[in-house]
Amino acid sequence: MGYANIRQWTEQLRKDKELAVIEALVDPYLELPEIHRRVVREEGPALLFTNVKGTPFPVVTNLFGTARRVDRAFGTRPEQLLKAVAGAADTLLPPSFPNLWKEKELVFNLLKTGIKHVPQGEAPVLGACRTNNPLSELPQVTSWQEAGGPYITLPLVYTESLADPRKHSLGMHRLKLTDDSTAVMDWNKHQGAGLFHQEAAAMGEALPVSVFMGGPPALLAAASASRTVWLPDLVLASLVLGNRLPMVKDPLGGHSIPAEAEFALRGLVPPKSAPHQAPVMHIQRIWHRKDAVYPATIAVSPQEDNFYLVDYLQQLLSPVHQLAIPSVNAFWTYSESGPNGLAAAIVGDSSHQEVLGTAFRILSERQLSGSRLLLLTSEPAAFSDLPVLLENVLERFDPADGLYIFGSSARNGEEPGPGSQAVLMGTGRAIRKLPHTYTEGTLPGISEVIPYCGGCLAVSGASYEEDPELPVRLNAALRAQQTAWPLVIVTDKAADAVRTQSSFLWTIFTRFNPADDIYASSEIRQHRISYQLPIVIDARMKPGYEPEQIPCSSTLDLVDRNWKHYFQQ
DSSP, rough: OOSHHHHHHHHHHHHTOOOEOOOBBOOTTTTHHHHHHHHHHHHOOOOEESSBTTTTHHHHHOOOOHHHHHHHHOOOOHHHHHHHHHHHHHHHSSOOOHHHOOOTTHHHHTTSSSSEEGGGGOOGGGGGOOSSSTTSSOOOOEEEEESSSSSOOOOOOEEEOOOOOOOOOEOOOOOOEOOSEEEOOOHHHTSSSHHHHHHHHHHTTTEEEEEESSOOOOHHHHHTTTTOOSHHHHHHHHHHHHHHHEOOOOOOOSSSTTTEEEEEEEEEEEOOOSOOOOEEEEEHHHHHHETEEEOOOOHHOOOOOSHHHHHHHHHGGGHHHHOOOEEEEEEEEEEGGOOTTTEEEEOOOOHHHHHHHHHHHHSSSSGGTSSSSHHHHHHHHOOTTTHHHHHHHHOOHHHHHHEEEESOOOTTTBBOOOOEEEEEEEOOSOOOOOOSSSOOOOOOTTTEEEEEEEEEEEEEETTTTTTTTTTHHHHHHHHTTTSSSSSEESSSHHHHHHHSSSHHHHOOOOHHHHHEEEEEEEEEEEEEEEEEEEEEEEEETTTTTTOOOOOOOHHHHHHHHHHHHTTTO
């Protein structure tokens, strides 16, 4: 059995000496986030702020900030159960009484998944309700001086399809608080809640939205696993919890609410918003426990607070990937590459058409449809060792039929577009020996050349603003000298990009839109584009992308002065 709510988990962290209680008055504007960032970088404890300026609610952060804490929170039972499901698939499908009896223990465990409704008097989340200025008392957590306002940073955004109420989505989409009753929704219009919003807009209807905060850690885990759409989110939460998920009907109507949540917002997102503006949620009410604790997280690039949750869920679900896509032996999305960044799959050594079909099958999954780059290889490799995985692909990569780019350039003036994708396939036998040391001399406009792995160079020169055409000239120069390097990536600082796997993933794939930023010579062959080596990727910072955030000096000075005071106990 998992923890029923975050306060049970917080109490366990206290017993394990993995919780620091900060009783000093702390400002949620910049000060609290900077304390959190410093602790997270050192893989320090969870933080409970009991005296937060401007709110009656304590704030808890860094609940799952280490792999050790995630393992402690969920244990081995969910993984064992899903391994059993994968192993028994042939036995249970199609179902028969003798086979069900043979797997009776597994069936019994599966019957405990789902939701159960509890009486309203047994649901702590219904302890208090506010309909007038419902957001006014929430902690105004603002991570950066340029953020433009406070955010709800660890929300569980729940929506249902108006066209088919059996379909639901639970995603971790940030909300920017604009006043005491409205919030801007940060969701992808092509996935989950965004798709349901488009459906509702086509019907001329507002989309009802619920936002939960807190509840069982299993619920936060399920929301983090937004890419496992073949398993319903609430079922996944129940499976991780080890029991049915307690829900309660909202006394004022609408979606049911997790009974053990700390807060629950209810509101509507109108069918249309102003052009190029994010949808706005109009909050009608907030329910919360009488002694509610506000869970939050603050971005600490490249690994945010729920990084370990995401990777835990991927590892948990890996035994059953083949049940969803039989041609995929293993699959991974790299959390450090940002949402919709890099995904990779190990596939069977089959024909080119079969591998391409597998790529389309992966990208047809609703929550994977936004991945910027999908790597496919038939060579087994540990996803945790990206250089080896990438070398396996590049050794086998034939650009004439192994590179596919979908979607047109979406950069309009100064705005980068989010919509295109690329598939890079390297399967079968190796067709080239990769270089590991660069010995080809100087390159025009390039001041720094550093290999990341065999066949992949990171280079840097002028910034995008200074020289947007640098990748074009670089590609021509590399072709002229018949370079042995199949993949060259232009970054702002090559040394920083290749420092670690996390820095490489974050630097490249949060500044990369395939249709705009992949450069390669090409020709039309048999009605499709056939590319030629080398492939150059422009991963420099461009106008419209969020710059690296640096705390202001006054915040740094404040936290420096008070550091010992925060942790006096």
